[in-house]
Amino acid sequence: MKKIAILGISGSIGISAIEVIRKHNDEFEIVLATAHKNKTKLLELSEEFQIKNIVLTGSDNGNKVDKTNLPLKTKIHYGKNSLLELLNDGNFDVVLNAVSGSAGLEYSMEIAKTGKILALANKESLVMAGHLLEKEIEKSGTQIIPVDSEHSALFQAIGASPSKYIRKLHLTASGGPFRDLPLEKFPDITLKQTLKHPTWNMGAKVTIDSATMMNKGLEIIEAHWLFKMPYDSIDAIIHKQSIVHSLVEYCDGSIIAQLSSPTMKLPILYSFTYPERLESDLIKTNIFDLQDLTFHKIEPARYPLFFLANQVGKDGGLLPTIMNSVNEAAISLFLEKKIHFVQIHKLVKNYLSSVKNISEPNLETILTANRINFEKALKDYKQYI
Ligand code: NDP
Ligand code: MG
Numbered sequence: 001m002k003k004i005a006i007l008g009i010s011g012s013i014g015i016s017a018i019e020v021i022r023k024h025n026d027e028f029e030i031v032l033a034t035a036h037k038n039k040t041k042l043l044e045l046s047e048e049f050q051i052k053n054i055v056l057t058g059s060d061n062g063n064k065v066d067k068t069n070l071p072l073k074t075k076i077h078y079g080k081n082s083l084l085e086l087l088n089d090g091n092f093d094v095v096l097n098a099v100s101g102s103a104g105l106e107y108s109m110e111i112a113k114t115g116k117i118l119a120l121a122n123k124e125s126l127v128m129a130g131h132l133l134e135k136e137i138e139k140s141g142t143q144i145i146p147v148d149s150e151h152s153a154l155f156q157a158i159g160a161s162p163s164k165y166i167r168k169l170h171l172t173a174s175g176g177p178f179r180d181l182p183l184e185k186f187p188d189i190t191l192k193q194t195l196k197h198p199t200w201n202m203g204a205k206v207t208i209d210s211a212t213m214m215n216k217g218l219e220i221i222e223a224h225w226l227f228k229m230p231y232d233s234i235d236a237i238i239h240k241q242s243i244v245h246s247l248v249e250y251c252d253g254s255i256i257a258q259l260s261s262p263t264m265k266l267p268i269l270y271s272f273t274y275p276e277r278l279e280s281d282l283i284k285t286n287i288f289d290l291q292d293l294t295f296h297k298i299e300p301a302r303y304p305l306f307f308l309a310n311q312v313g314k315d316g317g318l319l320p321t322i323m324n325s326v327n328e329a330a331i332s333l334f335l336e337k338k339i340h341f342v343q344i345h346k347l348v349k350n351y352l353s354s355v356k357n358i359s360e361p362n363l364e365t366i367l368t369a370n371r372i373n374f375e376k377a378l379k380d381y382k383q384y385i
Contacts, residue, residue, distance in 0.1 A: 130225030153245030217309020
């Protein structure tokens with residue numbers, strides 16, 4: 001039995017991971033699970049899977065759980081530091097980091113030190129601190145197995161091929177709910193429309209990022225660190241069917257892609273079984289349904305945040321962290337209906353043009369910049385839009 005830890009078990013990726021484990025409960029055992037605030041879900045799952053350690057990261061003291069509600073086998077812990085300690089113990093084979101947003105970074109850094117496999121859904125970890133994670137991983141000899149569907153596809157299509165044979169990595173993008181909306185209608189976009197993704201059912205943050213295509217920009221940065229490829233050798237294309245999850249173009253003109261029906265269960269399963277594969281009927285891809293696979297260029301006027309994020313990735317240093325934190329602030333403001341959809345880009349762009357970059361930032365600098373810029377953008381947003 002492989003011992004699995006799931007950070008963010010109450011979220012969209014967490015729930016897909018649960019479905020994978022339910023189906024293959026003779027292969028995987030959940031030994032550690034976390035939620036931030038959703039204690040009902042965390043308790044329900046600890047009961048079902050008899051999880052040894054659970055952590056409610058969003059509660060340091062108040063909001064505690066009545067211990068009589070816990071299964072006998074389960075120990076409950078509170079707060080970020082308890083989780084960091086449990087990660088440091090390294091009592092697992094694979095950790096799925098499915099925490100949303102910048103909060104996932106410190107956990108990824110701790111997991112990388114343990115030498116255990118980091119199944120990474122939390123792309124923000126690499127966006128903010130790819131250079132630090134890279135060093136930690138080299139030291140401990142661990143491996144990141146990507147869970148983001150595009151990166152899992154690239155990982156599978158690259159296999160053991162040396163990077164000198166790769167001409168280009170092509171990430172696919174669904175284009176989100178507004179790929180066909182006339183540009184003049186963008187000022188009328190509502191929150192409800194934005195939260196309705198055409199092909200994927202995901203958490204609010206990544207769904208909004210998919211609509212603005214900041215998500216794809218973050219994924220370009222993620223691919224840069226995961227596959228050690230220069231930015232000029234990574235691009236993205238619109239593929240609205242979400243069947244081809246990404247493509248690797250080799251130097252001789254051959255293109256190798258990974259295809260499957262759009263479900264996160266496959267990249268999750270693969271990250272649990274890697275380097276092996278498990279016989280499973282959990283994911284059904286019918287080859288005769290795969291018709292009319294189309295590919296288009298990304299329009300700059302429709303998705304300015306994608307192009308901005310690309311440039312920020314190239315600039316590197318502290319800028320990707322600042323961009324990410326301001327984008328997180330912009331999303332909170334949008335969710336609270338304080339800013340409009342098109343103002344997400346305005347806020348991020350104008351804020352970034354007011355800051356100075358720092359190269360090779362350490363973890364403390366990154367975490368501080370993340371917090372300060374998030375708070376500042378949230379407070380002073382009016383002056384940037
Ligand atoms: P959700 O918002 O659905 O879930 C987030 C999870 O993280 C929840 O368990 C939540 O707990 C927990 N969480 C929230 N804030 C914090 C915090 N400050 N500290 C610790 N834990 C926290 O997100 P998704 O599952 O959609 O996404 C998770 C990650 O995976 C993101 O980085 C996303 O970009 C990436 N990803 C997601 C995909 C998807 O299909 N959903 C696809 C590819 C990548 P609680 O419920 O208690 O608030
Ligand atoms: Mg993705």
